[in-house]
Amino acid sequence: MVKNDNDLENRRDRLNRYQTNGLFHPYTCGSEDCRDILTAEVQSGQLVLVCPSCDYRQTKIHMIPSEELMKSHDNIRDNLYNRRNIKISKYLSKILRHQPERIGLVLDENGWAVVDELISKSGMKMTPQEIEEVVRTNDKQRFSFNEDKSKIRANQGHSIEVDVELEELTPPEILYHGTATKNLDAIHKNGLLSMNRLYVHMTDDFSVANKTGGRHGNPIVLSVNTTAMLADGLGPFFKSKNGVWLTKEVPSKYLIFPNAKES
Numbered sequence: 001m002v003k004n005d006n007d008l009e010n011r012r013d014r015l016n017r018y019q020t021n022g023l024f025h026p027y028t029c030g031s032e033d034c035r036d037i038l039t040a041e042v043q044s045g046q047l048v049l050v051c052p053s054c055d056y057r058q059t060k061i062h063m064i065p066s067e068e069l070m071k072s073h074d075n076i077r078d079n080l081y082n083r084r085n086i087k088i089s090k091y092l093s094k095i096l097r098h099q100p101e102r103i104g105l106v107l108d109e110n111g112w113a114v115v116d117e118l119i120s121k122s123g124m125k126m127t128p129q130e131i132e133e134v135v136r137t138n139d140k141q142r143f144s145f146n147e148d149k150s151k152i153r154a155n156q157g158h159s160i161e162v163d164v165e166l167e168e169l170t171p172p173e174i175l176y177h178g179t180a181t182k183n184l185d186a187i188h189k190n191g192l193l194s195m196n197r198l199y200v201h202m203t204d205d206f207s208v209a210n211k212t213g214g215r216h217g218n219p220i221v222l223s224v225n226t227t228a229m230l231a232d233g234l235g236p237f238f239k240s241k242n243g244v245w246l247t248k249e250v251p252s253k254y255l256i257f258p259n260a261k262e263s
C-alpha cells in the first residue's frame with residue numbers, strides 16, 4: 001500500500017506537531033488535577049491520545065489537522081518568529097548604541113550592558129533565549145556577548161562615547177565608503193566626518209559600500225587612499241568585530257571621487 005497523508009503514522013505525527021507547536025490550544029488530559037498535554041500514539045491499529053503523566057487516554061479525537069493546516073501553522077510561526085527577532089534586534093540597537101539612559105541602563109566604558117539588567121529594565125519583554133537568538137542570527141553581527149553571556153554590547157555604530165576595544169590595524173591601500181550622490185557636495189567640502197557616530201565607516205568590499213550608499217539614495221562609492229593618510233600621520237584605522245573599517249575622519253584630499261568630470 002502506498003503511504004499517504006491519511007496513514008495512521010502520518011496522522012499521529014501531525015497531531016503531535018499540533019500538540020507542541022504552541023499556536024493553538026492542544027488536547028489536554030481529562031483528569032481534573034492533571035491537564036497535561038496529551039501525546040498521540042498508534043495503539044493496536046488505532047490513533048490514541050495518551051497522557052504522559054497519568055493513565056488517562058482518549059480515542060475520540062474530534063479533529064485531526066490536515067497537512068495543509070500544519071503547513072500554514074508553520075508559516076504563521078515562522079513569520080511571528082522573524083518579526084519578533086527583528087523587533088528585538090532594533091530595540092537592542094537603540095538601547096545599546098544610542099540611548100541606554102532611556103531605560104536607566106548604564107553601559108560600562110567598553111559598551112557592555114549586563115544582560116539581566118537589560119532584561120529587567122527593558123520596557124519590552126524579552127527572554128535571555130530570545131536575546132541569544134538575535135545575537136546568533138543577526139546577519140550583520142551587530143551584537144556580541146562576553147564569554148559567559150552575562151554581558152552584551154553592540155559591536156559598532158555607537159553615538160555615545162564608548163570604547164568597543166577596536167583592533168587597530170593597517171588597512172588595505174584602498175577602502176570604500178558608500179554614500180548617496182546628494183551628499184557629494186558636502187563631502188567635497190568637508191571630507192568624511194563621523195557625524196552622529198563615533199567613526200567614519202568604511203569597507204574593503206566595493207559591493208558592500210555600494211549597497212550602503214543605496215540605502216541613502218542614489219549610491220556612489222568613494223575610495224579612501226589610506227596609504228596617503230597614514231603617510232601624512234592621519235588615522236589610526238580600526239577594524240570592528242564584524243569587519244567594518246573605522247577611522248575618525250577622512251579629509252577630502254584623500255578621497256577618490258568616481259567620474260571626476262566636474263571642475
Ligand SMILES: [Zn+2]
Nearest residue numbers: 029034051054
Ligand atoms: Zn493526565
